[in-house]
């Protein structure tokens with residue numbers, strides 16, 4: 001583990017959320033899709049199952065995507081802005097069999113707020129450890145999905161939407177074509 005467990009989970013969830021408006025189009029089309037996202041990323045606490053909640057979570061995506069494209073100074077400004085806006089106050093808590101981790105807003109805060117603040121806290125860890133280079137854009141041609149590289153050797157190049165497989169297939173075909181000619 002490179003970072004604290006909650007940091008890694010928040011980074012993965014933030015990237016996954018950004019990519020729900022990525023190469024595969026709208027992946028949060030309805031409340032059921034948000035429910036699935038909620039479960040997949042082990043969220044707990046307030047979950048309204050409303051269109052307003054869905055809309056708020058969707059609107060977070062361009063805001064979070066900015067972090068992937070920004071210079072460190074701008075990232076710091078975005079992170080500080082989010083923490084200030086939501087009056088983040090880090091507290092250690094344990095719940096649902098999870099070991100102690102940080103919550104910076106109450107569990108009954110709106111889902112979009114909690115996702116934003118968790119992302120900001122996780123980004124703060126990347127800034128403090130000098131690891132912002134872990135935030136990348138997928139290298140597959142014409143894919144601009146975001147990537148969080150949590151591998152030891154910083155080898156992650158492709159997003160979770162299958163671009164690694166696509167790249168492997170392309171490379172395989174290129175090798176075959178080359179050996180035939």
Ligand SMILES: [Zn+2]
Pocket residue numbers: 095098101103
């Ligand atoms: Zn928690």
Ligand SMILES: [Zn+2]
Pocket residue numbers: 023138139140143144145158159160161162163
């Ligand atoms: Zn990709």
